[in-house]
Amino acid sequence: MKCRVCRGKAVIEVRRHNAAFCRDHFVEHVQRQVARTIHDFRMFSPTERLVLGVSGGKDSLALWDVLTDLGYRVDGVYLDLGIDGYSPDSLTYSRRFAEKRGLDLEVVDLKHRYGFSIPEAAKASRRTPCSACGLSKRYILNQVAEEGGYDVLVMGHNLDDEAATLFGNVLQWNVGYLARQRPVLPASDDGLCRKVKPLVRVAERETAAYAVLRGIEYEVEECPMAAGNTINRYKEWLNRLEDRSPGLKAQFLFGFWERGQQGFTDAESVELTTCTTCGAPTTGEVCAFCRLQAVTLVEVGRRREAAGG
Amino acid sequence: MKVILRQPRREIQVDGVTTVAQLLKKLDLVAESVLVIRGDELLTTDARLSDDDVVELRPVISGGATV
Numbered sequence: 600m601k602c603r604v605c606r607g608k609a610v611i612e613v614r615r616h617n618a619a620f621c622r623d624h625f626v627e628h629v630q631r632q633v634a635r636t637i638h639d640f641r642m643f644s645p646t647e648r649l650v651l652g653v654s655g656g657k658d659s660l661a662l663w664d665v666l667t668d669l670g671y672r673v674d675g676v677y678l679d680l681g682i683d684g685y686s687p688d689s690l691t692y693s694r695r696f697a698e699k700r701g702l703d704l705e706v707v708d709l710k711h712r713y714g715f716s717i718p719e720a721a722k723a724s725r726r727t728p729c730s731a732c733g734l735s736k737r738y739i740l741n742q743v744a745e746e747g748g749y750d751v752l753v754m755g756h757n758l759d760d761e762a763a764t765l766f767g768n769v770l771q772w773n774v775g776y777l778a779r780q781r782p783v784l785p786a787s788d789d790g791l792c793r794k795v796k797p798l799v800r801v802a803e804r805e806t807a808a809y810a811v812l813r814g815i816e817y818e819v820e821e822c823p824m825a826a827g828n829t830i831n832r833y834k835e836w837l838n839r840l841e842d843r844s845p846g847l848k849a850q851f852l853f854g855f856w857e858r859g860q861q862g863f864t865d866a867e868s869v870e871l872t873t874c875t876t877c878g879a880p881t882t883g884e885v886c887a888f889c890r891l892q893a894v895t896l897v898e899v900g901r902r903r904e905a906a907g908g
Numbered sequence: 909m910k911v912i913l914r915q916p917r918r919e920i921q922v923d924g925v926t927t928v929a930q931l932l933k934k935l936d937l938v939a940e941s942v943l944v945i946r947g948d949e950l951l952t953t954d955a956r957l958s959d960d961d962v963v964e965l966r967p968v969i970s971g972g973a974t975v
C-alpha cells in the first residue's frame with residue numbers, strides 16, 4: 600500500500616477515506632481532522648483556558664499531543680479512581696507524558712478528596728462499575744474545571760466511543776440521552792463548564808495508531824472493571840459492520856447529528872435545578888453524584904466497623 | 909510466527925499465514941479492531957509475514973463509560 604500524499608510506503612489504511620498514509624502524512628491527516636472539528640463545531644479559541652481529562656490511555660494522550668502541536672496550551676487533570684492494577688500504571692503514563700513535554704497535570708485522588716474509590720462505589724450502589732465511574736468522572740471533571748477557572752473541559756472521546764454510545768442509546772431508546780449527546784455541550788449559568796470532544800472525527804483505531812506512530816506510551820491493558828462492558832461489545836459489533844461497509848460508523852454518528860437529533864431535542868426539555876447538597880445542576884433534588892457518595896460512605900463506614908474499627 | 913496478544917498480554921504460535929490479512933482472518937479478527945505491530949512499525953493488511961516474525965496484535969477498543 601502506498602501513501603495517498605507522497606506515494607511512499609503506507610503504515611496505515613483509512614478505508615472510509617479510501618486512503619492510506621505514511622507516518623508523517625497520517626500524523627498530518629489526524630491533526631487536520633481535529634483542527635477541522637474544532638473549527639466546524641466552534642469548540643474553542645486559542646485564548647480560552649482549556650483543561651483536558653487525561654486517563655493515561657491512547658485517546659487522551661494522543662489528543663493532548665495533537666492540541667499541543669496545533670499550538671493550544673492545554674492543562675491536564677487525571678482522576679485517580681483507586682482501581683488496583685490499573686490506576687497506578689495509567690497515572691505513570693500520564694505523568695511521564697506531561698513531564699516529557701513540560702505540560703501541567705493535576706492529579707485528583709478520589710479516595711482522598713471524596714472518601715471513596717470506584718470499586719467501593721460500584722459495590723455499595725449496585726451500579727455497574729462503569730456507570731458509577733462515568734457519573735463520578737463527569738461530576739468531578741466539571742468541578743475541577745469550574746474551580747480552576749477554565750473555560751472549556753476537553754474530552755478524548757473518539758468516533759467509536761460516540762458511535763457505540765449512540766448505538767446503545769438507540770437500542771434502549773434513551774430519548775433523553777439522544778437529545779443531549781453532542782460534540783459540544785455548552786456552558787450553563789448554573790455551573791456546567793463547556794465540554795467538547797475534538798476527536799469525534801477520528802476512529803479509535805486511528806487514535807491508537809497516532810499514539811504508536813508518535814512514540815506515545817500509553818496504558819494498553821484494559822481496566823479490570825471493564826469486563827463485559829456493553830459499550831465495548833457494541834464497538835466490536837460496529838467494527839464488524841464497518842469492515843464490510845467502510846464509513847458506516849461515521850455515517851451513523853454524523854447523520855444523527857445532522858438529520859436525526861433534532862426530533863429528540865424538540866421533544867425533550869428538562870428543567871434543571873440545583874442539588875440541595877452540593878449546588879451542582881441536577882434534574883432531581885440531590886444530584887446523582889451526591890447520592891452515590893452518600894450510599895458509598897455509609898457502606899464503607901459499615902465495613903470498617905465490622906472489621907473492628 | 910510468534911503472535912503477542914494483549915488484554916492480558918500472552919503469546920501464541922501461528923504458522924502458515926503469509927499476509928496480515930490472512931493472520932487476522934485466521935484469528936477471526938477485523939482490522940478495524942486491532943493494530944498490527946512488528947518491531948516499531950505498523951503493518952497494513954497487505955504486508956507480508958514470515959514464520960520467524962514476531963507480531964503484536966494490539967486491541968484498540970478501550971474504555972467503558974461515556975463521560
Ligand code: SF4
Nearest residue numbers: 729732822825972973
Ligand atoms: S472501564 Fe469502566 S470502571 Fe474502568 S475506568 Fe473506564 S469507565 Fe471506569
Ligand SMILES: [Zn+2]
Nearest residue numbers: 602605621624
Ligand atoms: Zn506520505
Ligand SMILES: [Zn+2]
Nearest residue numbers: 874877886889
Ligand atoms: Zn450534589
